Amino acid sequence: MPELPEVEAARSLIEERALGRRIAEVDDADTYVCRPHAPGEIAGALVGATLTSAHRQGKTMWLATDRGPVLGLHLGMAGKIVIGDAEAGEPKPDGPVLQPQWDRFTVHFADGGTLILRDKRRLGRAVLDPVIDHLGPDAAEVTRGAFRERVGHGIAPLKARIMDQSVIAGVGNLLADEALWQARLSPVRPAGELDEEELDRLRNQIRATTRSAIRKGGVHTGEVIEHRRRDGVCPRCGAGMARATVGGRTTYWCPVEQT
Numbered sequence: 001m002p003e004l005p006e007v008e009a010a011r012s013l014i015e016e017r018a019l020g021r022r023i024a025e026v027d028d029a030d031t032y033v034c035r036p037h038a039p040g041e042i043a044g045a046l047v048g049a050t051l052t053s054a055h056r057q058g059k060t061m062w063l064a065t066d067r068g069p070v071l072g073l074h075l076g077m078a079g080k081i082v083i084g085d086a087e088a089g090e091p092k093p094d095g096p097v098l099q100p101q102w103d104r105f106t107v108h109f110a111d112g113g114t115l116i117l118r119d120k121r122r123l124g125r126a127v128l129d130p131v132i133d134h135l136g137p138d139a140a141e142v143t144r145g146a147f148r149e150r151v152g153h154g155i156a157p158l159k160a161r162i163m164d165q166s167v168i169a170g171v172g173n174l175l176a177d178e179a180l181w182q183a184r185l186s187p188v189r190p191a192g193e194l195d196e197e198e199l200d201r202l203r204n205q206i207r208a209t210t211r212s213a214i215r216k217g218g219v220h221t222g223e224v225i226e227h228r229r230r231d232g233v234c235p236r237c238g239a240g241m242a243r244a245t246v247g248g249r250t251t252y253w254c255p256v257e258q259t
């Protein structure tokens with residue numbers, strides 16, 4: 001599932017390859033992915049415009065245009081962004097990457113290229129002028145003071161607290177397990193019990209884990225991820241990994257070191 005690092009990779013791809021290209025046509029016919037818009041509504045706002053910048057906060061991404069309307073894109077559980085090159089032309093019908101039945105939303109550029117939201121599970125979104133007020137500060141950018149204040153209170157388990165997108169934005173299930181393991185903090189501890197040193201340590205690990213995953217190509221590159229299984233052992237101390245459902249998500253941690 002795309003987490004913050006995967007969304008950042010998509011944003012960066014758009015920034016490198018899609019900005020400055022004029023939009024000639026938009027396929028917004030999927031009324032589920034494009035809800036609440038009617039077919040043609042997103043197209044009407046974007047055709048003729050040029051993408052000028054690509055932004056991200058947590059797992060939400062939005063693209064500004066020179067005409068005002070903003071295009072919000074969310075990758076959902078399985079979505080990815082594919083940019084078709086003008087030079088390469090349209091993807092070949094028999095090519096390995098063409099999966100048109102999974103193309104939920106497509107921007108066609110005047111130069112012949114495309115920007116596609118490809119999503120097997122159809123849980124991604126394309127929306128005009130997305131509302132982002134409900135999102136907390138980005139997990140990779142949040143300041144020490146804001147992190148202490150937003151994360152360090154309440155009785156919710158620590159993992160649920162850091163995955164609450166209104167508290168900080170961008171931490172998903174795997175990123176949470178990796179950062180908590182790196183910080184040696186238990187996912188089930190009430191968030192309000194942490195002292196400032198522990199909160200600072202967790203913030204540092206969330207930032208480090210996120211940056212490492214962006215650099216290495218995804219959350220799956222974390223050190224503890226492959227040990228998240230029933231017979232998994234902690235790669236640091238060799239203890240059997242503990243497993244429980246925390247905040248509605250399957251959670252693995254080292255019961256010896258994560259206190």
Ligand SMILES: [Zn+2]
Binds near residue numbers: 234236237239255256
């Ligand atoms: Zn351990």
